Amino acid sequence: MNRPHQNKKATQTFSVEINGTKCSAETGETVFNVAKRNGIDIPVLCHDDRLAPAGACRVCLVEVEGQRRLQPGCAWVVTPDMQVTTESDRIEKHRTVLYNLYMADHELDAAGLPVETENNNQLRELCKTVKPMKLAPVNAPRDARPADNNPYIEFKPDLCILCARCTRYCDEVEGVNAITLANRGAETTIATAGQRSLIDTSCELCGGCIDTCPTGALVEKKSPQNLVQLDVATTRTTCNFCGVGCQMDLHTHNDRLVKITSPEPGQTLNDGNLCVKGRFAFDFVHHEDRITEPLIRGADGQLHPASWDEAIAVAAKGLLKVKEKHGSDSLGFISSSRCTGEENYLMQKVSRAAFGTNNIHQCAAT
Amino acid sequence: MFGAGAMTNAIDEIRDSEMMFIIGSNTTEAHPIIAMEMKRARQRGAKLVVADPREIWLAEMADLHLQLKPGTDVWLLSAMAHVIINEGLHDQAFIQAHTENFPAVVDKVQAYSPEEAEQITGVPAEDIRTAARWYATTRHAGIYYTLGITEHTHGTDNVYCLANLVLMTGHLGVRSAGMNPLRGQNNVQGANDAGATPIYFPGYQKVTDDSVREKFEAAWDVQLSPDDGLNLNVMMKEMEHGGIKGLYIMGEDIVISEPNVSKVERGLNQCDFIVCQEIFHNETTRFANVVLPGACFAEKDGVFTNSDRRVQRVRKAVDPPGEARPDWLILCQMARAAGYAMPEYPSPKEVFDEYASLTPKIAGISYERLQQNPSGLQWPCPTADHPGTPSLHLDGPMIGRAPFQAVDYRPSAELPDDEFPLVLSTGRTLYHYNSASQTRRDPGPVAKQRENFLEMHRYNAKQLGVKHGEKVKVLSRRGAVEAEVWVSPRVRVGCVWMPMHFAESRANLLTNDAGDAVTGTGEYKVCAVRVEKLGCDRG
Numbered sequence: 001m002n003r004p005h006q007n008k009k010a011t012q013t014f015s016v017e018i019n020g021t022k023c024s025a026e027t028g029e030t031v032f033n034v035a036k037r038n039g040i041d042i043p044v045l046c047h048d049d050r051l052a053p054a055g056a057c058r059v060c061l062v063e064v065e066g067q068r069r070l071q072p073g074c075a076w077v078v079t080p081d082m083q084v085t086t087e088s089d090r091i092e093k094h095r096t097v098l099y100n101l102y103m104a105d106h107e108l109d110a111a112g113l114p115v116e117t118e119n120n121n122q123l124r125e126l127c128k129t130v131k132p133m134k135l136a137p138v139n140a141p142r143d144a145r146p147a148d149n150n151p152y153i154e155f156k157p158d159l160c161i162l163c164a165r166c167t168r169y170c171d172e173v174e175g176v177n178a179i180t181l182a183n184r185g186a187e188t189t190i191a192t193a194g195q196r197s198l199i200d201t202s203c204e205l206c207g208g209c210i211d212t213c214p215t216g217a218l219v220e221k222k223s224p225q226n227l228v229q230l231d232v233a234t235t236r237t238t239c240n241f242c243g244v245g246c247q248m249d250l251h252t253h254n255d256r257l258v259k260i261t262s263p264e265p266g267q268t269l270n271d272g273n274l275c276v277k278g279r280f281a282f283d284f285v286h287h288e289d290r291i292t293e294p295l296i297r298g299a300d301g302q303l304h305p306a307s308w309d310e311a312i313a314v315a316a317k318g319l320l321k322v323k324e325k326h327g328s329d330s331l332g333f334i335s336s337s338r339c340t341g342e343e344n345y346l347m348q349k350v351s352r353a354a355f356g357t358n359n360i361h362q363c364a365a366t
Numbered sequence: 367m368f369g370a371g372a373m374t375n376a377i378d379e380i381r382d383s384e385m386m387f388i389i390g391s392n393t394t395e396a397h398p399i400i401a402m403e404m405k406r407a408r409q410r411g412a413k414l415v416v417a418d419p420r421e422i423w424l425a426e427m428a429d430l431h432l433q434l435k436p437g438t439d440v441w442l443l444s445a446m447a448h449v450i451i452n453e454g455l456h457d458q459a460f461i462q463a464h465t466e467n468f469p470a471v472v473d474k475v476q477a478y479s480p481e482e483a484e485q486i487t488g489v490p491a492e493d494i495r496t497a498a499r500w501y502a503t504t505r506h507a508g509i510y511y512t513l514g515i516t517e518h519t520h521g522t523d524n525v526y527c528l529a530n531l532v533l534m535t536g537h538l539g540v541r542s543a544g545m546n547p548l549r550g551q552n553n554v555q556g557a558n559d560a561g562a563t564p565i566y567f568p569g570y571q572k573v574t575d576d577s578v579r580e581k582f583e584a585a586w587d588v589q590l591s592p593d594d595g596l597n598l599n600v601m602m603k604e605m606e607h608g609g610i611k612g613l614y615i616m617g618e619d620i621v622i623s624e625p626n627v628s629k630v631e632r633g634l635n636q637c638d639f640i641v642c643q644e645i646f647h648n649e650t651t652r653f654a655n656v657v658l659p660g661a662c663f664a665e666k667d668g669v670f671t672n673s674d675r676r677v678q679r680v681r682k683a684v685d686p687p688g689e690a691r692p693d694w695l696i697l698c699q700m701a702r703a704a705g706y707a708m709p710e711y712p713s714p715k716e717v718f719d720e721y722a723s724l725t726p727k728i729a730g731i732s733y734e735r736l737q738q739n740p741s742g743l744q745w746p747c748p749t750a751d752h753p754g755t756p757s758l759h760l761d762g763p764m765i766g767r768a769p770f771q772a773v774d775y776r777p778s779a780e781l782p783d784d785e786f787p788l789v790l791s792t793g794r795t796l797y798h799y800n801s802a803s804q805t806r807r808d809p810g811p812v813a814k815q816r817e818n819f820l821e822m823h824r825y826n827a828k829q830l831g832v833k834h835g836e837k838v839k840v841l842s843r844r845g846a847v848e849a850e851v852w853v854s855p856r857v858r859v860g861c862v863w864m865p866m867h868f869a870e871s872r873a874n875l876l877t878n879d880a881g882d883a884v885t886g887t888g889e890y891k892v893c894a895v896r897v898e899k900l901g902c903d904r905g
Contacts, residue, residue: 005641018501026436031376042903048386054477056628060452076870079540087825088748122875136520146403146532148374149813150810151809151810151813152809152810173402173406174402174407176406183613189729190819199813199814204398204796205810206398216598217874218594224708234481235664235678235681236681236683236740237663237664238552238670238679238680239549240663240665240670240680241552241804242396242397242398242550242551242799243397243548243551243553243554243672243673244377244398244399244400244548244707245552245669245671245672245673245678245742246399247740248665250683250684255684255685256684257684265624266741267741268740268741269377269378269674269676269741269742271402272397272401274399275399276398276810276811276814277797277799277805278399281799281804281810282664282808283806283808284645284646284662284803284804284805284808284811285664285684286684286687287646289646289647290659290685290687290688290690291644291647291657291659291690292625292659292688292690293659293689293690293809294657294658295654296657297654297655303651303657307702308691308699309823311482311656312696312699312700312703313703315614315658315700315703316658316700316704317703318612318639318641318642318655318656319612320705321595321639322638322702323612326611326612326638327801329591330600330609330610331482331597331610331611331612331613332604332613332625333613334598334614335562335616336616337551337553337554337557337562338551338553338617338618338663339553339557339560339616339617339660339668339693340556340667340669340670340693340714341560341669341671341718341721342560342668342694342714342718343556343616343668343693343714344553344556344561344562344720345559345561345568345717345720345721346560346562346694346697346698346701346717347562348560348568349586349613349697349701349708350593350596350700350708351595351614351698352567352573352582352586353586353588353590353701353706353708354705355704356590356596357595358565358573358593358596359564359593360561360563361562361563361595361596361597361601362554362558362562362563362598363598364550364554364557364622365616
């Protein structure tokens, strides 16, 4: 992807030291960004490159030379010659306690780990790396929205770690402010105004909240609930709605489309984002109304099923007869801006080479 | 633009804009992901000026909303040019080096003072001045527009006016600037590029150019017509006059999406033979002699080309239902049945290779390269080692000089009068897509927007004695539909707005099929209507 042009504040390049390795950094970068670029992995749950740093989950705490406390790597801005440590006994101890606290307030499976979820529960992966402390479960009565009849997005409060990625995405990227952190203390939850259905809020059903959620507390209602156990293939393709050209991954199972997701942020021009149509409006693909066989209108005025050979022959003959009687230029060919480039190429070739007319235009022309 | 017929700059440059001038584009609804880039730029401090008759969401977040009367764009844009020139804010060096005919525009826009523009457009003269000054004095300032500019009988004039602004300020060949038409459909750009137009072979090579035609005759082994074909708007009209007697329609519901559809229906009834290639039955297949079941995007391979000239792959994930076939295959079979020796392409890849070999702009693109480039390749990409072109004209002057076009204001074809006192504009919403054959089959869009509506200012609603949510009849000289009134602060007094998505209440029964003189694009954005209250017995 393109790098931003340098029209803003002058940036300075300098070096910092992470785990004893010299890394090059620029003004304004965070410890997390510099580390990531230099191949040093700092675990984090609440961070998404599309969002302003929040420092909410405390997973990414690192030691910064001269700082008494551990500091969040996702929010801590580097300065020249800063020395940072991302792995130490102190950090290990911190993570062990932190992950175990999260586990005390999370739905666990038989093995005592955070449950597997459709969106890859990142907390589960982190918890595998520390010793279990078996803390008593926390009583956190977070409200769900049982009456929310929106067809796409479900919130499972037991899986929520309150990192607020979803609400920040809704504010900062989509800009609709439909969901928010509500209530206090153990009762804090992700809510809409008055716990209304997302249908009755400013929510545009883009589903970006599902995508950014690190624990699977936000899930798609459309895809099978046991998707995580199914054999699912993915196919990278381009969205078929507007002219932005978002890239998307089609998840299929048994020759059926079960889910659509965006590639990771930073990889393609949609930067991890999709809209309501691209992400969710795919029921049409397997809809019972699809035309599944060629049809020819009979003398009775009705359309009747026919074989392909028959239908193609009748169609070509019908158009040729018009050409014979009224000339090539009495035919019109309407191509489709919904179809592929190859198909548009072929349609104009059919019109020009097979039927002899330049009366060819694509549908978006008027 | 400027020889390319596409966005001059790339979508991912938008986030680094210093100013965005958005005119005739409801980006958050029609291009939601581009709008996310605009929101990001806004959050990073970019100035935002929105010109639109409606107070769309972008207008709410804008520094300045120029709420012009529908169809007065030429006045607004010429007045901006007037300010830029008379205050000496134009880029003399750029004009001298890269353009021609500037004096004609200098003369022309003298008649378009901001004060007079205020009378005609309804936009305060001071706001016009501010917008012009901001635009002219900000380096990374881009223009973004869509069908609000082009769907007028003077659509081409609107585009010329915008191009004049870009050229006189030198906003070309600069990142996060330029002139950027946002394409409404996934492959509008690709369909044009591939030659689905009456005057061009693939790659904008003129059908009337003998040497070009000879090239295609040799490649396709056939003699080709040397005459420009009819554009879609003219084809639709010619059906009624007997000029068009047979149609092959692939993937468009013309009876919903063309303007003045009752005329289209009369024309279709007079045709001898109609073939429809579709995925769903729609209003148009009612007229078909043969219906061929095609495949949707998830069921075939190919490429789409987006608004910023980016060629990206479409890949098959599932099989088409029943006996439905990919459209490329059907087209080849049709050509052979008509007696033309269409090659036996094993897959769309070989079709693409033939297309690319005849089209210099994309000659360097191949399926192999697209596989290696997850974010696609942007044309021009003339050779296999060319990296593609995210932003046009960055590496120096354009080929030749870009001409300024002096433009006179012409009113829209149909203006309101006593009988039809309101101005109707039509458009799209976020939740539905064109004829909505796809989106109305999904619960979310339906839950958000179940049926057709008409946005109306409360002043007009009060005058008519109608309430929010009440069903009314909307009439134009061409037809009538029923719709729910949405009393909305988004529209101007005297203006109403309706989406085009609903088959049972077709906005295009009302719209005017008067076309732009150059492109034939219909005047979807301005027609005169009357709204009538329904009788009480109708509830």
